[in-house]
Every structure is written in C-alpha cells, then in structure tokens.
Amino acid sequence: MEYLKIFFINTALLITLAYLGNLIYKHTITYAPERIKKISWVILAIFAGWISTVFGYRLGEHAIFDLRYVPLIISTLAYPQPFILILIGAGIGITRLTFGINEATVAGVLNLSILGFVCAALSLWVRRSNMAYWIKRLVVILVVNLMNAVNIIAFGVVPDRMYITDIMPITLSAGLVLSLLFAMIIRDFQLDLLRNGQIIRANELLSAQTEELHKNKIILEERAKQLTLASQYKSEFLATMSHELRTPLNSVINLSQLIEENNDSLNGEETKEYAGIIHRSGEDLLMLINDILDLSKVEAGKLDINKEDLNVSEIPELLTLQFSVAARLKGLEFTVTLDSQVPEVIHSDPQRVQQILRNLLSNAFKFTMEGHISLNIRTFEQKEGALQRRWIVFDVQDTGIGIAAEKHDIIFEAFQQADATIGRKYGGTGLGLSISNDLARLLGGFITLHSEEKQGSRFSLYLPL
Secondary structure, three states, X not given: OHHHHHHHHHHHHHHHHHHHHHHHHHHHHOOOOHHHHHHHHHHHHHXXXXXXXXXXEEEOOOEEEOOOOHHHHHHHHHOOOHHHHHHHHHHHHHHHHHHOOOHHHHHHHHHHHHHHHHHHHHHHHHHHOOOOHHHHHHHHHHHHHHHHHHHHHHHOOOOHHHHHHHHHHHHHHHHHHHHHHHHHHHHHHHHHHHHHHHHHHHXXXXXXHHHHHHHHHHHHHHXXXXXXXXXXXXXXXXXXXXXXXHHHHHHHHHXXXXXXXXXXXXXXXXXXXXXXXXXXXXXXXXXXXHHHHHHXXXXXXXXXXXXXEEEHHHHHHHHHHHHHHHHHHHOOEEEEEEOOOOOOEEEEOHHHHHHHHHHHHHHHHHOOOOOEEEEEEEEEEEEEOOEEEEEEEEEEEEOOOOOOHXXXXXHXXXXXXXXXXXXXXXXXXXXXXXXXXXXXXXXXXXXXEEEOOOOOEEEEEEEEO
C-alpha cells in the first residue's frame, strides 16, 4: 500500500505541475519562438522527474521508487522528437545525483538514460506510424513501463526476487494506470493547444484579409477618383473640342457664305483675304483631326514609326522659317542653335521628330507673351554601369507663364492642361504634349520638363544616338 500511496502523491504533484505549466505556457510563452518553447518543455519535464524523486518511496537507505519516468512518456506523446527525449531522459537521470552518489544513484542515471533512448526510438515510430492515436499511447506506455521494470531488475540494488514478487506487481500496475491517466491529460492539453493554434492562425488570417480588404478599398477609392477625374477631363475635353472645332468651322462656313452671296461686290484683295482665312481654318481643323487620330493610334498600338536618315542640320532652317512669322507678330525673340558636336545625320523618323518639335514650339509661342523662345540642339552622354549612352537633345525654352511643380506630371496626360482656365484663355485641347510624349517613347527617347510658375519652361526631347 505504501507504493500506491507514494505513487498517488507523485500523481497529484505531477498533475499540479502540469496545470501550473499549462498556465505559464498560456500566459507567458504562447507566442514565444519555437526554440524557447522546446527549452521550456525540457526544463519542465526534468523538474517534474526530480519532484517525483523527492517525494518517492524510499526502500532502505538508497533505493527510491517513484514516477520519474512518466514525464518521459508524456514528452514522447507530446513532443515526439528524439533529441529532446534523450536530453530529458539524461536530465532526469542526472537529477538523481542530487540525493548522493552511490550504487542506487548510478543505477537510476543509467535507467533513465536508457529510457530516454527507448523513447527516442518510440518517437520515430509515433511520427511515422499511421495507427490510431490511442494505440500509439498504449504501446508507448506499455513499452516504457516494461523497460523501466527490466532496467530495475538488471541494474537496481533491490534483490531481484524481492522486486519481482513483492514490488513489481504493485508498481508496474500502478505505473501503467497512472501513465494512462497522464496520457489522457496530455491529450486534452494537446487538443487545447491545437484549438488555440487554430484560433491564432484564424485570427492572423482574418487580420491579413482585413488588411488586404483595406488595401483593396484604398485602391478602389483611388480608381474611383481616377474614373471621376477621367470623366471630368473628358467632359472638359468635349467642351474644349466643340469650341476648337466650331471656331474654324464657323470661319469656313461664314466666309464661304459671304463669298457666295457677295461674289460680285467683292474685289480681288477681299476674296484673297477671305480665302486665306478659310485655308488657315481648314489647316487648323486638319491639325486637330490629325492629333485625335494620332492619339487613337498610339492608344491602339497601331501608330507606325518609319526610321530613316534624318538630316539634323536642316531642322534649324525649317523651324525658323515656320515660326519666325509667329515670333514677329507677338514681338518675341526666336533663336535656333545647333551645337558643333551634333552629328549631321541621325537614324529616326523625320516626320515624328518634326511633329514633336512643332508641338513643343507651338506651346511655347502660345504661352509666352513677352521675352524670347529658343531651340538648342546638343548632345548628351550618360553612363549606365559599363554602358555609355549618347543622346541628341532638343531643348525648347521660353519665358512664358511656366508650370507649377505639382502639375508637371498631369500635363503629359491626354485631355489635360495645367488648369481648367488654360483652354479657355489660350485655346488648345491638351493633346499635343500627350501625343509628343508617346511619340518620343516610340522613338526610343523621352521628354523632360523643367519649369516654375511665372518663370518660363524648358521641355527637352531626348533621342538615342
């Protein structure tokens, strides 16, 4: 009866220790790294084995009977990792040395060390076997209890006959029953941990989904703003376009009607003047229609680029001839300079290059009331790692109204100008820069902008050499 009494005391201590360990785990190391959890488990298991020995049944001066091997059984079922089990077995065995060094102590160390290796082997089987969990529990409990009895017979200091006939029937039976009780307790603990883990993972998943939904909400709100802005810009574009189309069309219709109705009374000079206005109005309409067609082709990816030799030295003369009249009418100084390092011929699309430069110069003349406008053609070298890139640069600089820094990006978008009053005051549809930017990209280059409000602007077209 003394053996049972001590074993039940051991059981109460181990249950209390398991409960305290559960509380500590839940409230301190639940979210700790896996390494800390393993170390904590090893320390707790060794401490539980030592407590069992402290309250064990003392037979004679040195022999102690207890449930110190139960933490090994629990660890095999809860943490089936061989190295941890060997460590726990050796650790519990070594704690036996705290009761003095003698033959029984050595036997105790050897017994628990062997049980540690046995449990390590069992853990491999537990992890790999497809048998039901309750069968695995029974096998582990039975094997460890039997090996403990065999080790005591082989290495213990108690006489074999006395142990087999008087002690083993009670201690082995009690050990099996109490080990099974602990197996059920640890199974419940494992299920609780599993549920907690599932709840934690579910919370993490919900948090991630909530964050993703928040991000998607921001993206949708941004897209809604963009759609609203796009709708607004297109409405403004349609209003501007109707004005841009109506003005030259009215000129064509009114003047042609005037010529038709008063053909006999008009002299040659008047007819020539009206014809010139009709001609210019027709050109404005054609340019507007061409811009819209070019934009549509760029967006559809159907704009053709025909690269051939372009004589750069002819550009200053062509543009001077084209814009000198506009400069004279507005009282502006207009200069075109060509750097001596610029090659005479480059390989690009002459029509598209001239179209970009015309757009940039037209804008410069439109938004410059006084001062000067210049076109400077130069070269530029840029080092990108081991690669040396060379560019030909067309700088269009003016002393016009300038562009605020926050507007630098949007003016390159279709249908947009620096602000809504620009179209009403200066005219235009806001397509020129967008088309020029797309054309530059198709030619392998790009356009940069340096400008401040009321300080003029410099648009630079970069084309690869």
